[in-house]
Amino acid sequence: MEPDLFTAAAEERQEKDPAASPLAVRMRPRTVDEVVGQRHLLKPGSPLRRLVGEGAAGPAGPSSVILWGPPGTGKTTLAYVISKATDKRFVELSAITAGVKEVRAVIDGARRATGGFGKETVLFLDEIHRFSKAQQDSLLPAVENRWVTLIAATTENPYFSVISPLLSRSLLLTLEPLTDDDLRGLLRRAVSDERGLGGSVELPEDAEEHLLRIAGGDARRALTALEAGAGSALAKGEDTITLETLEDSVARAAVRYDKDGDQHYDVASALIKSIRGSDVDAALHYLARMIDAGEDPRFIARRLMISASEDIGLADPNALPIAVAAAQAVAMIGFPEAALTLSHATIALALAPKSNAATTAIGAALEDVRKGLAGPVPTHLRDGHYQGAAKLGHAKGYVYPHDLPEGIAAQQYAPDAIKDREYYAPTRHGAEARYADAVEWTRKNLGRRRS
Numbered sequence: 001m002e003p004d005l006f007t008a009a010a011e012e013r014q015e016k017d018p019a020a021s022p023l024a025v026r027m028r029p030r031t032v033d034e035v036v037g038q039r040h041l042l043k044p045g046s047p048l049r050r051l052v053g054e055g056a057a058g059p060a061g062p063s064s065v066i067l068w069g070p071p072g073t074g075k076t077t078l079a080y081v082i083s084k085a086t087d088k089r090f091v092e093l094s095a096i097t098a099g100v101k102e103v104r105a106v107i108d109g110a111r112r113a114t115g116g117f118g119k120e121t122v123l124f125l126d127e128i129h130r131f132s133k134a135q136q137d138s139l140l141p142a143v144e145n146r147w148v149t150l151i152a153a154t155t156e157n158p159y160f161s162v163i164s165p166l167l168s169r170s171l172l173l174t175l176e177p178l179t180d181d182d183l184r185g186l187l188r189r190a191v192s193d194e195r196g197l198g199g200s201v202e203l204p205e206d207a208e209e210h211l212l213r214i215a216g217g218d219a220r221r222a223l224t225a226l227e228a229g230a231g232s233a234l235a236k237g238e239d240t241i242t243l244e245t246l247e248d249s250v251a252r253a254a255v256r257y258d259k260d261g262d263q264h265y266d267v268a269s270a271l272i273k274s275i276r277g278s279d280v281d282a283a284l285h286y287l288a289r290m291i292d293a294g295e296d297p298r299f300i301a302r303r304l305m306i307s308a309s310e311d312i313g314l315a316d317p318n319a320l321p322i323a324v325a326a327a328q329a330v331a332m333i334g335f336p337e338a339a340l341t342l343s344h345a346t347i348a349l350a351l352a353p354k355s356n357a358a359t360t361a362i363g364a365a366l367e368d369v370r371k372g373l374a375g376p377v378p379t380h381l382r383d384g385h386y387q388g389a390a391k392l393g394h395a396k397g398y399v400y401p402h403d404l405p406e407g408i409a410a411q412q413y414a415p416d417a418i419k420d421r422e423y424y425a426p427t428r429h430g431a432e433a434r435y436a437d438a439v440e441w442t443r444k445n446l447g448r449r450r451s
Contacts, residue, residue: 024223031081032048035074036186051171065079065149065170066154068153068154068172068174070177071155072217073176073218074178074219076126078173079122079124079151082122083149086120088120090124092124093123094125095130103123106123107147107148122149123151124151126153128152128154129162140166178217180212182219183212183215183217183219187203187212188203191203197230201238203226204242207246211246213293215294216335228249268290270286274350275350278351278354297334298327298331300342301323301342305320310356310358311354312352312353313359315431317431318348318352319349323345326341326345352430353430358424361423364421364423365423376415378413378414379393379395383395397411398411408445410445410447426439
């Protein structure tokens, strides 16, 4: 039998007994205008609007669409809306459970329906990145011949996870995480709409804010938690979803954390100070509080990059590359997977040997500059490449270090005003011990007076 997860049969079941369907399904938009968020995809004249037949008529568009975005941002919803707007048959498959056999069954059914002048078919393939290259190849004939309108969804970068022939034949639409305002509007609509809870319960502000934290930008998660809270309240004979009821029903405590207030800065400060103090467990606790509260993962990653230089420096030269790599990964993958990357970096930084020598060095150098201790650059260090520089004596007497056996020339580099200043005071913690040996040797061979 052909796979059929949200076809006419499923719609018929929902119409007969709406309450039997999950709230997230009941609140699924019926038109493009009901879609939450994704304003960049829904503006007039956009490719998505034209795909559903809005705007000026033109040449036939692509028969394949790839929707790329985090979980719960509306990939399945958009596929369903497209099918409804174009009055096409809708068949849904997941690459987690389906294979080439199931795909071919849908394609064969679509060819028979088209040949018999029946409805055209929209094949929604979720998690397409889980299909192998050979499995994705099997989709090409159907896309080329327009036997189906393929809408594929992925949470991974399609330029790495989807084969080039399919990607080149597709319209790529990138979905953005839903904002708190997007989700707030969706929750309020679900509470009042007859398709949802029909006004049977009220949702106070503190419970609504907790739902937003739980959701983490995921509409499906927000609606599922709302449904659980409403069910618990009604079972107790209450018409209000209190914060306590919501906590009990979703087993998630409302951690006090204001992303725009004191808690934002206090917990961030505690995270960095725990890393500085090498308490990995405390650092992970504060990281978890920030993640659970829906803190922007890019903010956390930026703090870790600062910590790597401020508190670790050359005691572990790998600390900064780890923090930078974490920031890049976070920007690409987002939550929830970004929690793993942030944990990785936090543990590495907390357990790294510590040194603030780089921090104090630049601080001391800046203090002298701001006091006016600068002075002219020594003549032998000035640029001697331009015409007339030689007449001014620029670069005269400069010794090229690479011409010497040990690669170091005993000549003055600093201006006279600070020629005896020593800003960098390395520790002997971790890898910085070798820098301590190196700076001692170089200062001696430069003929520098030790302070």
